[in-house]
């Protein structure tokens with residue numbers, strides 16, 4: 450039925466989107482240099498490219514948020530009113546953002562229906578909304594309570610809410626900006642099932658992703674952006690993963706290659722021992738040890754307690770408990786990030802926008818803010834020192850040095866992530882906790898970041914990495930701890946035998962099915 454409605458209101462062209470010669474210049478920076486993109490009605494169209502290639506800018510133009518400096522766009526055959534998000538919504542466009550737009554104080558349900566039908570809210574409407582929420586949640590295999598406070602949900606659950614909101618809006622052209630970066634395989638699969646179902650009903654979807662496997666899995670057409678220009682666009686069948694990488698980066702990249710560290714000294718004293726770590730309602734009785742020079746990966750599904758474990762160690766969970774020994778000395782359990790830092794522990798959080806970066810400050814200030822002592826003399830900040838230090842840190846994580854003066858707000862998502870890593874590094878940790886370090890990072894830069902983490906470990910740091918990308922956890926880690934439902938359920942040492950994704954999932958699921 451829905452399909453018939455869509456075709457009836459869709460002009461003969463059969464295109465949901467026709468963009469020609471779209472240009473965007475941000476005070477001299479050409480984010481888009483005249484691109485042509487077409488998307489057929491009822492298709493899934495992927496946009497890929499390196500960090501800063503212009504993908505989000507393009508989506509922003511289609512969403513009506515960004516006014517291009519040149520070019521034309523037709524939506525279902527009609528000229529697009531640029532810079533008018535409301536008008537874009539009327540044309541049937543909805544966007545699911547990479548940076549979450551969840552209102553933390555509102556309930557999960559209120560977030561899904563935000564901006565829709567609220568004026569008509571009555572009891573009946575309330576019941577209808579609840580039924581619709583539950584239907585969507587079931588379709589997407591999520592178990593979020595409708596009245597849960599959104600701000601208390603995990604990033605993954607917030608992402609699911611964001612998707613539910615987009616789907617619920619009844620849009621005919623849905624734009625997804627990296628919808629899957631914080632989702633584990635089962636959530637991803639649920640989303641893809643839903644996307645396929647919506648495609649069958651005539652919805653057009655355009656999505657940005659750095660995960661090339663999922664791009665090849667779900668899309669009908671893949672368009673590659675490179676440095677603001679189109680470097681290829683073809684049906685899925687014409688692409689292979691290496692071909693996509695070459696179009697994006699210009700050369701071959703081996704994804705998730707195993708990065709071995711320097712040989713570990715047998716019998717080295719642990720850098721960190723945490724015993725009986727608990728966070729009420731999230732994790733229970735987790736023990737872990739970390740050697741200097743070691744990367745410990747934490748695998749598990751969304752909701753397994755991975756992030757809570759890192760946050761507890763970083764002093765961000767006031768109700769957490771446990772015993773901590775750093776470098777052979779028992780220290781009190783950290784109650785604030787400042788206390789954690791005193792023990793040399795620093796966290797790179799997963800949600801860079803709300804927890805990590807000040808968007809209105811430059812990359813340089815964001816990096817330097819955490820350690821003024823390093824860049825000042827007698828209490829006076831030295832700009833030269835700040836520039837020098839922040840450039841050095843930026844370079845380490847593959848962030849263009851000449852952009853350290855740019856406001857973080859004006860950086861692409863992937864480049865913000867690199868600044869966040871640089872900022873944590875600048876604090877001088879001995880123990881670095883990284884939550885989703887390659888979230889939103891392109892395939893080339895991902896390898897660079899993993900190499901940098903390995904180099905830091907070789908310099909003697911202890912690093913704990915949480916990532917939804919289990920292949921990445923395996924490639925990067927010396928040992929892997931598997932969490933499920935708030936508990937540690939397995940530990941693997943890759944020095945003995947290399948671990949597979951299947952090993953991790955089996956360990957995680959075994960507990961869930963036995964309970």
Ligand SMILES: Nc1ncnc2c1ncn2[C@@H]1O[C@H](COP(=O)(O)OP(=O)(O)OP(=O)(O)O)[C@@H](O)[C@H]1O
Pocket residue numbers: 475478479480498499500501502503504505506507858859860861862863864889891
């Ligand atoms: N509001 C802005 N002001 C100035 N420059 C901007 C602004 N928004 C984006 N840019 C610049 O435009 C370029 C393209 O950025 P865009 O966010 O579109 O890249 P992207 O392909 O989505 O990258 P990523 O994969 O890292 O998210 C970058 O150089 C970015 O710094």
